[in-house]
Amino acid sequence: MSTRTLVLGGGFGGIVAATELEALLGGTDHEVLLIDRKPDFSMGLRKLWELVGIDTIASGSRPRSQLVERGIDVIEEEILSIDPRARSVETSGGTFDGDHLVIALGAVSRPDLLPGLAEHGHDIWGRDGLPEAAAAVRAFDGGRLLVLVAGAPYPCPPGPYECVFHLDRMLAARGARDRTEISVVTLQPMLMPNAGWAGSQWMAAELAQRSIAQRLGAKAERVESARVVLGDGGEEPFDLLLAVPPHRPPTASPRAASWARTAGWRSTLTPSRLLTRASSQSVT
Numbered sequence: 001m002s003t004r005t006l007v008l009g010g011g012f013g014g015i016v017a018a019t020e021l022e023a024l025l026g027g028t029d030h031e032v033l034l035i036d037r038k039p040d041f042s043m044g045l046r047k048l049w050e051l052v053g054i055d056t057i058a059s060g061s062r063p064r065s066q067l068v069e070r071g072i073d074v075i076e077e078e079i080l081s082i083d084p085r086a087r088s089v090e091t092s093g094g095t096f097d098g099d100h101l102v103i104a105l106g107a108v109s110r111p112d113l114l115p116g117l118a119e120h121g122h123d124i125w126g127r128d129g130l131p132e133a134a135a136a137v138r139a140f141d142g143g144r145l146l147v148l149v150a151g152a153p154y155p156c157p158p159g160p161y162e163c164v165f166h167l168d169r170m171l172a173a174r175g176a177r178d179r180t181e182i183s184v185v186t187l188q189p190m191l192m193p194n195a196g197w198a199g200s201q202w203m204a205a206e207l208a209q210r211s212i213a214q215r216l217g218a219k220a221e222r223v224e225s226a227r228v229v230l231g232d233g234g235e236e237p238f239d240l241l242l243a244v245p246p247h248r249p250p251t252a253s254p255r256a257a258s259w260a261r262t263a264g265w266r267s268t269l270t271p272s273r274l275l276t277r278a279s280s281q282s283v284t
Helices: 012-025 045-052 064-070 130-139 159-174 193-209 254-263 271-279
Strands: 003-008 030-036 073-076 079-083 088-091 094-097 100-103 143-149 180-186 213-215 220-224 227-230 235-237 240-244
Touching: 003 012, 003 094, 012 030, 012 064, 012 100, 030 064, 045 130, 045 159, 064 073, 130 240, 143 159, 143 235, 159 180, 159 193, 159 240, 193 213
Parallel strands: 003 030, 003 100, 030 073, 143 180, 143 240, 180 213
Antiparallel strands: 079 088, 088 094, 220 227, 227 235
16 A cells, blocks of 8 residues: 655655655655655755855756656645645645645845835845846945844844854945944844754854854844944944844644744654654654
């Protein structure tokens, strides 16, 4: 009797889950079906490369259809609703049922959740605003440059600091670094909670070495012209604002959203547990 695992989302998590499952279960009567609305995959760091002109997102993108060579069926359709209990998903092309279900839809950038960001700053974590942000970076010739982490969790925890390193190097090459103040402001109590105090202190030292200011535990309430207003009554001035906005889980359906709130927006299945379960064909 054949079985099927539906993998929803073709980012890092979904692709790794699909390829590992196929590697473990290939040759058995088990089908791995990956569903994602976009044809291509690219690493998130490509957004930062395009932001500062190192390379483009397109040059580093690869079609998910190549996964077929690994025995994975790929469906390019929009996911409309998910029924986790029934292990069923409705897409723009129909309904798919599975014996097992892996939900790896990632997070959605929500700049609209920070009032004033769209009008006065740039979302550098979503692709839609990237061309405008890159144009603003190209035109920037000195002043106060602020990288703001306005919500957590967000994809790629070290990404904002990689961003300021790129900006620091780019402005130095342009001869504009000596007339630029670069700052990082985050609502988190340390720079990289995922790396602990030791990792955060290391990152703090790297920022200090480059004369990049840092402010921790500062929650942005709204963005106004040339300043970010903070929840404690303080503010951060800027001439150019690049922001990591709040993120939220995708809401494919009220049922899926309710399930996500109940389960908590975090991974409850570590890679080792995933592979252990996969070997017994009991991924849920």
